[in-house]
Amino acid sequence: MKSLTEQLWFEVKGRRGFVNITELIQKSGVREGLCLVNAMHITAAVFINDNESGLLHDYEVWLEKLAPHAPTSQYQHNRTGEDNADAHLTTDHGPRSRGRDHQWPTRFWILRANLLR
Amino acid sequence: MKSLTEQLWFEVKGRRGFVNITELIQKSGVREGLCLVNAMHITAAVFINDNESGLLHDYEVWLEKLAPHAPTSQYQHNRTGEDNADAHLTTDHGPRSRGRDHQWPTRFWILRANLLR
Amino acid sequence: MKSLTEQLWFEVKGRRGFVNITELIQKSGVREGLCLVNAMHITAAVFINDNESGLLHDYEVWLEKLAPHAPTSQYQHNRTGEDNADAHLTTDHGPRSRGRDHQWPTRFWILRANLLR
Numbered sequence: 578m579k580s581l582t583e584q585l586w587f588e589v590k591g592r593r594g595f596v597n598i599t600e601l602i603q604k605s606g607v608r609e610g611l612c613l614v615n616a617m618h619i620t621a622a623v624f625i626n627d628n629e630s631g632l633l634h635d636y637e638v639w640l641e642k643l644a645p646h647a648p649t650s651q652y653q654h655n656r657t658g659e660d661n662a663d664a665h666l667t668t669d670h671g672p673r674s675r676g677r678d679h680q681w682p683t684r685f686w687i688l689r690a691n692l693l694r
Numbered sequence: 695m696k697s698l699t700e701q702l703w704f705e706v707k708g709r710r711g712f713v714n715i716t717e718l719i720q721k722s723g724v725r726e727g728l729c730l731v732n733a734m735h736i737t738a739a740v741f742i743n744d745n746e747s748g749l750l751h752d753y754e755v756w757l758e759k760l761a762p763h764a765p766t767s768q769y770q771h772n773r774t775g776e777d778n779a780d781a782h783l784t785t786d787h788g789p790r791s792r793g794r795d796h797q798w799p800t801r802f803w804i805l806r807a808n809l810l811r
Numbered sequence: 812m813k814s815l816t817e818q819l820w821f822e823v824k825g826r827r828g829f830v831n832i833t834e835l836i837q838k839s840g841v842r843e844g845l846c847l848v849n850a851m852h853i854t855a856a857v858f859i860n861d862n863e864s865g866l867l868h869d870y871e872v873w874l875e876k877l878a879p880h881a882p883t884s885q886y887q888h889n890r891t892g893e894d895n896a897d898a899h900l901t902t903d904h905g906p907r908s909r910g911r912d913h914q915w916p917t918r919f920w921i922l923r924a925n926l927l928r
Contacts, residue, residue: 619860626736631770632782639761639783644873653865665866666873743853748887749899756878756900 620664737781
C-alpha cells in the first residue's frame with residue numbers, strides 16, 4: 578500500500594482567506610485511494626466545492642451570518658484575549674476525508690484559513 | 695484486507711430529495727471496518743440519522759432556514775446561470791466516513807440529493 | 812499495521828454536556844496514523860477545539876441559535892414522543908476522522924453528548 582504524507586504551510590493576507598490546494602492533492606500522483614486533508618488550525622477548514630469566485634463570496638457572507646465576527650464581546654472565548662471565537666465555531670464546516678474517489682484528484686479543494694489573531 | 699468499492703447513481707424527482715441507502719451499505723457484507731460514503735455532487739451530502747419522516751421534514755425546514763433558496767439573486771454564485779448556491783453552501787452538512795463501527799451496517803444512511811439545476 | 816478499537820461509554824448529567832476525551836485518544840499510544848472517533852448516538856458529535864470554558868459556552872449558545880430546542884412543537888420529529896429534534900439536526904457538526912496527524916494525540920477532543928430524552 579503506497580502512501581504520501583505532506584505538511585503544508587500557508588499564509589493568507591487578510592483575516593480570512595481561501596486557498597486552492599487542488600494541485601497539491603494532484604501532486605501525490607494517487608489516482609484512487611484514501612485522501613485525508615486536515616486543517617491543522619482549529620479555526621480553519623478544508624472543503625470541496627466549485628472553483629467559482631461568486632461562490633466563495635457567498636460562503637464568506639454565509640459564515641458571517643451563521644456566526645458573526647462582531648461584536649466580538651458576544652463570545653466568552655474572546656475574553657481570553659483572542660477575537661476569533663466565530664472562526665472556532667465554524668471550523669467544523671468542512672470535510673476531512675475522501676476515499677476511493679476516482680474524481681478527487683481533479684476536484685477543487687479549498688483551504689479556508691482564519692488567522693488565529 | 696478486504697474491500698468493496700461501488701459507484702451508485704440516484705435520481706430524485708424534486709429539487710431536493712432524501713434516499714435511504716442503508717441496504718446498499720449492508721450489501722457489502724462487511725461487519726466491521728472502514729466505510730467511506732462520498733456524495734459525488736457538491737450539492738449533495740450523506741448523513742446518518744433516524745429513519746423518521748418528521749425528522750426528514752425538520753431537516754428540510756432547517757436547511758432552508760440556514761441557507762434560504764430564494765431570492766436566488768442573494769447569491770453571487772447564481773449569476774453563473776445556476777440557481778443552487780444554497781445547496782452548494784450546505785453540502786458539507788454530512789459526515790463522509792465511519793470506521794470500525796460495529797453498528798453501521800444497520801444504521802440508516804441517507805443521501806440528501808440536490809439537483810444541479 | 813497496528814490498530815486499537817475501543818467502545819467508550821459516557822454519562823452526562825444535564826441534557827447536554829461536553830466530555831474531554833483527549834486522554835482516551837492518547838491512551839492508544841499511536842503517534843501517527845488514522846484515528847476515527849464516532850459518536851455512536853445520532854444526537855451527539857465529536858469535535859476538536861480549544862479546551863477553553865468560554866468557547867464551550869459559546870458553542871452551546873451557538874447551537875441553540877442554529878437549532879433552538881424550544882418550542883419543541885416546532886419540530887415534527889418531536890411528535891414521535893421525543894423532544895430532541897434540535898440535537899438530531901446538529902449531530903453532524905463534528906468531524907469524525909483524523910489521519911496522519913502528528914499532533915492529534917495532544918489535541919483536545921470533545922464529545923458533545925445530548926441525551927436521547
